[in-house]
Amino acid sequence: MTQPHQPHQGDEAGKPRLGVGMVGYAFMGAAHSQGWRTAGRVFDLPLNPVLAAVCGRDAGAVRAMADRHGWAAAETDWRALIARDDVDLVDICTPGDSHAEIALAALAAGKHVLCEKPLANTVEEAEAMAAAAAAARERGQLAMVGFNYRRVPATALARRMVAEDRIGALRHVRVTYLQDWLVDPEAPLTWRLRKELAGSGALGDLGAHIVDLAQYLAGEPVVGVSALTETFVRERPLPAGASSGLTNPGGSEGRGAVTVDDAALFTGRFASGAIASFEATRFATGRKNSLRIELNGERGSLAFDLERLNELSYHDATEPDAHAGFRRILVTEPDHPYLEAWWPPGHGLGYEHTFVHQARDLVHAVASGTVPEPSFADGLQVQRVLAAVEESAGRNSVYTPVAPVDPLAPAAPTTPITV
Numbered sequence: 001m002t003q004p005h006q007p008h009q010g011d012e013a014g015k016p017r018l019g020v021g022m023v024g025y026a027f028m029g030a031a032h033s034q035g036w037r038t039a040g041r042v043f044d045l046p047l048n049p050v051l052a053a054v055c056g057r058d059a060g061a062v063r064a065m066a067d068r069h070g071w072a073a074a075e076t077d078w079r080a081l082i083a084r085d086d087v088d089l090v091d092i093c094t095p096g097d098s099h100a101e102i103a104l105a106a107l108a109a110g111k112h113v114l115c116e117k118p119l120a121n122t123v124e125e126a127e128a129m130a131a132a133a134a135a136a137r138e139r140g141q142l143a144m145v146g147f148n149y150r151r152v153p154a155t156a157l158a159r160r161m162v163a164e165d166r167i168g169a170l171r172h173v174r175v176t177y178l179q180d181w182l183v184d185p186e187a188p189l190t191w192r193l194r195k196e197l198a199g200s201g202a203l204g205d206l207g208a209h210i211v212d213l214a215q216y217l218a219g220e221p222v223v224g225v226s227a228l229t230e231t232f233v234r235e236r237p238l239p240a241g242a243s244s245g246l247t248n249p250g251g252s253e254g255r256g257a258v259t260v261d262d263a264a265l266f267t268g269r270f271a272s273g274a275i276a277s278f279e280a281t282r283f284a285t286g287r288k289n290s291l292r293i294e295l296n297g298e299r300g301s302l303a304f305d306l307e308r309l310n311e312l313s314y315h316d317a318t319e320p321d322a323h324a325g326f327r328r329i330l331v332t333e334p335d336h337p338y339l340e341a342w343w344p345p346g347h348g349l350g351y352e353h354t355f356v357h358q359a360r361d362l363v364h365a366v367a368s369g370t371v372p373e374p375s376f377a378d379g380l381q382v383q384r385v386l387a388a389v390e391e392s393a394g395r396n397s398v399y400t401p402v403a404p405v406d407p408l409a410p411a412a413p414t415t416p417i418t419v
């Protein structure tokens, strides 16, 4: 076990350097590269994130990605990336089957960790990761999960408004995450459709996001669920080579069994008595990346739609009925979360900015030694909800409690990053 890696001192920006090493270089690799590259140029950060090295298994492809996205070095073995002296923080952008192994090795090597969602493929892996993160926290290392939808300014504003008691006692959370890239039965059997690589299907991919977002906005965990899951197309063409993303550029070779869910539908309870409905599917024809969430409280409601991500809808039920109603808040004002550093009011942001905000928040957390949210304990809690959904779906939708996450390190409170 090595000591926590100390940021290198005094780079050209006069700030301590935070060397980032990223594993995986496709979709999330590109999105995280954008985040790391941009965060320090937009926000005044206490450390200077440096794109030290990126890792993938194909030497030529990873070198090309490094050149395109501005990574100084390329590695083909993630263990070598972790061992590099110029890497202080390991950013995991690989499929779920490798999250636990890479994160545990990085924490053991004294590095900070950012891990894409879902935290792991099983509750057992997530428990090991949360325990390792809690132990590492005692040594000054931090670990965060990449639930980036918390970092849309409008969702962060919704959280702020719930915390300010703008909607009163919460009654309902209604959330859907709809995509349609599997509607074609000839769409290839990529890693996302194989349980041993992805853990689960729409549930772990899209469901993990909406469980985290619902809990974040509600400010409390889901304590039980009742669920249905379905796999509509059970056999698909196998990609000829290693698959990445959603497509099959190398053609196909025979057919294989789909071993994950195509869709998951579940209801849930919060401890406060509020109830929630969740829907995650890759079969919602015409819906590309449609994440919608609505919260109804005793004194108001909030609604967000990722396809209109610069807007938040708010109904204040304390206003006279004669002119009350949902109003559109254009979330582009400098006192809205994250927007103090961006463009003048009305000049909107997009999907990629969530990764810039993620990098910004993690850099602040590392500099201040504050535990970032969502922590690995938060990731474990989501994993337990996903497991309860699978258990319920396998038992005719019987209501299944979610085991609470024990406070693994009571000495270190999790303090939300101020935005």
Ligand SMILES: NC(=O)c1ccc[n+]([C@@H]2O[C@H](COP(=O)([O-])OP(=O)(O)OC[C@H]3O[C@@H](n4cnc5c(N)ncnc54)[C@H](O)[C@@H]3O)[C@@H](O)[C@H]2O)c1
Pocket (backbone or CB within 6 Å): 023, 024, 025, 026, 027, 028, 029, 055, 056, 057, 078, 093, 094, 095, 096, 098, 116, 117, 118, 146, 147, 148, 205, 243, 244, 245
């Ligand atoms: N936050 C989000 O909005 C979001 C969106 C998509 C995916 N994700 C998550 O990000 C992770 C990656 O998904 P993606 O869409 O980028 O997948 P992808 O298929 O586009 O890329 C996966 C990358 O991992 C690499 N890889 C796989 N195994 C590896 C290994 N052992 N060593 C080194 N590299 C390896 C592949 O070569 C590829 O570069 C998953 O956990 C996924 O759930 C998050």
